[in-house]
Amino acid sequence: MHREGLTACGLVKRYGEVVALDGFELVARPGEIVGLVGANGSGKTTFVEVVSGLVRPDRGSVSIFGVDMLRNPRAGRRLFGLAPQEVALYFSATVRENLTLFGGLLGLRNGQLRRAIDEAAEQMRLAEVMDRPAGVLSGGQRRRAQVASALLGSPSLLLLDEPTAGADPPTRDALLTSVLAMAAAGTAIVYTTHYLPELTELDATLAVVKSGRVIARGDQDTLLAGLPGEVRVQLDGPMPDRLHDLGTVVGGELRVSCADPARMLAALLADGIVPVSVDVRRASLDDLYNSLGTVVPA
Amino acid sequence: MNSDVRTRVSALIRMNTTLLLREPGPVVSRLVMPLVLIVVLEPLYRAALSGQGEQAGTTQIVAGVLVMFSLLALSIVGSAILTERAWRTWDRLRVTPAASWELLTGKAVPALGVLLVQQVLVLGVSSVLFDLRIADLGLLAVVVAVWVFTLLCMGMALGALARSHSELAVFYDIGGLALTVLGGALVPLSMMPEWARALAPISPGYWAMSGYRAALAGDVGGVFAELAVLLLIAAVAGTVACWRITRGWGRSRLL
Numbered sequence: 001m002h003r004e005g006l007t008a009c010g011l012v013k014r015y016g017e018v019v020a021l022d023g024f025e026l027v028a029r030p031g032e033i034v035g036l037v038g039a040n041g042s043g044k045t046t047f048v049e050v051v052s053g054l055v056r057p058d059r060g061s062v063s064i065f066g067v068d069m070l071r072n073p074r075a076g077r078r079l080f081g082l083a084p085q086e087v088a089l090y091f092s093a094t095v096r097e098n099l100t101l102f103g104g105l106l107g108l109r110n111g112q113l114r115r116a117i118d119e120a121a122e123q124m125r126l127a128e129v130m131d132r133p134a135g136v137l138s139g140g141q142r143r144r145a146q147v148a149s150a151l152l153g154s155p156s157l158l159l160l161d162e163p164t165a166g167a168d169p170p171t172r173d174a175l176l177t178s179v180l181a182m183a184a185a186g187t188a189i190v191y192t193t194h195y196l197p198e199l200t201e202l203d204a205t206l207a208v209v210k211s212g213r214v215i216a217r218g219d220q221d222t223l224l225a226g227l228p229g230e231v232r233v234q235l236d237g238p239m240p241d242r243l244h245d246l247g248t249v250v251g252g253e254l255r256v257s258c259a260d261p262a263r264m265l266a267a268l269l270a271d272g273i274v275p276v277s278v279d280v281r282r283a284s285l286d287d288l289y290n291s292l293g294t295v296v297p298a
Numbered sequence: 299m300n301s302d303v304r305t306r307v308s309a310l311i312r313m314n315t316t317l318l319l320r321e322p323g324p325v326v327s328r329l330v331m332p333l334v335l336i337v338v339l340e341p342l343y344r345a346a347l348s349g350q351g352e353q354a355g356t357t358q359i360v361a362g363v364l365v366m367f368s369l370l371a372l373s374i375v376g377s378a379i380l381t382e383r384a385w386r387t388w389d390r391l392r393v394t395p396a397a398s399w400e401l402l403t404g405k406a407v408p409a410l411g412v413l414l415v416q417q418v419l420v421l422g423v424s425s426v427l428f429d430l431r432i433a434d435l436g437l438l439a440v441v442v443a444v445w446v447f448t449l450l451c452m453g454m455a456l457g458a459l460a461r462s463h464s465e466l467a468v469f470y471d472i473g474g475l476a477l478t479v480l481g482g483a484l485v486p487l488s489m490m491p492e493w494a495r496a497l498a499p500i501s502p503g504y505w506a507m508s509g510y511r512a513a514l515a516g517d518v519g520g521v522f523a524e525l526a527v528l529l530l531i532a533a534v535a536g537t538v539a540c541w542r543i544t545r546g547w548g549r550s551r552l553l
Binding site: 052053054074077078080082084086087088089090091092093097100101102103104105106107108109133149 | 301302305306308309310312313316317320321385386387389390391392393394395396397546
């Protein structure tokens, strides 16, 4: 197996004056979940479209498990599963018929196809809706059906573009469980999302995208290590003046941003401060975003 | 054809047939309406054109209805393409191992089947009920095949270029009617004004009508130019459709 599942080098894509990708670089190893995060319009979806062959880059290269996607796209298409951002199913066909089509297009047939469909349906908890037209399903069920179609044939690379957008908790739960199982089986996964806690749950490495390029890359601990955390202290009484210089006071609560929140709390206690409540928080992915000048819409 | 290709193409044909059968209204109306029109109008046409020969009226109404309703059947092909765009499924297909020709074949075969059934039904019913004489069945089959192929290419091109179902409907309603009338499908060209006769060759329907008449009469030499023009139209429309369809629509929106 290739050490590098997905390798994208120096990708550039322009649409007229708009630069969608501007030297985009990314490597996703087998078994790795890469959380691709960035504001709307930062280039995440264009990247997914380039990797999947829907859009040809102006410059750069993409290989999937050693297959050059620009020179040999049809060979590469056997290796990945894609769940695009917007639901794309045949709405007047049943979920089973949709999965049968997408499985058939991968060359699966007969028992092999039936098994692949059953497995994908079980993973995405679709058993009850398999024989209903996709058009009558709820938004969450459609999402699950779409992801199920991407899981068929056990792809080596899974591209999930905001797979949980607008999804209900059961859908999100099914999806995250599946993604973890796929990664454990060695699938490289690129997962774009605006829901940062999902990436913590998946223990994903991060690629922060801004203006068409990856501006920060690494595991969550490494990227968050240099960022300040925060101590929030509520006092039973007036806030001493000397504490105002340490941070901000909001509604009787002192908020101090610092590299080592635990040490700061110890110093406050040593100074004779007696809090009624204390909240110590590490830096979060939101803080990482803010520090990189990338703001995720709510 | 290797087994993977067969599996993919048959999966596509199955899905596209399923989609056609799930909403059978347009198919049924395009199969039934021409038969009804022929039954009602054949006696009128026979009487009106009795001076031009025994078969003139029957040939005119049969060929005319075939052309008129096959032009309308374009909507089945065009809508199928437009629906793929609206559902965004075409891009899903493009990222599968299937080659472009496999995708287009899967899309075309069910529509081709409907168009062929329509043509065969009309010709069959006309032979049985109105004693339509087919001098050269083989020649007629060639004309039917070429015309159906041309329609398929035109329908795909329209489906690929239209931005909405209503825009597509305008193409069919106004465009189809104009081409049918101009092609001499409703009224024989000889009865139309001179300016209309001069413009008629721009209509694919004109060439189809002419080809049908020649094939029904067994005039082999009379179909060559017609078939050549129809194949040229098919080539242009097919190239436009293939270019647009295989390139995809990216994130551009339908209206």
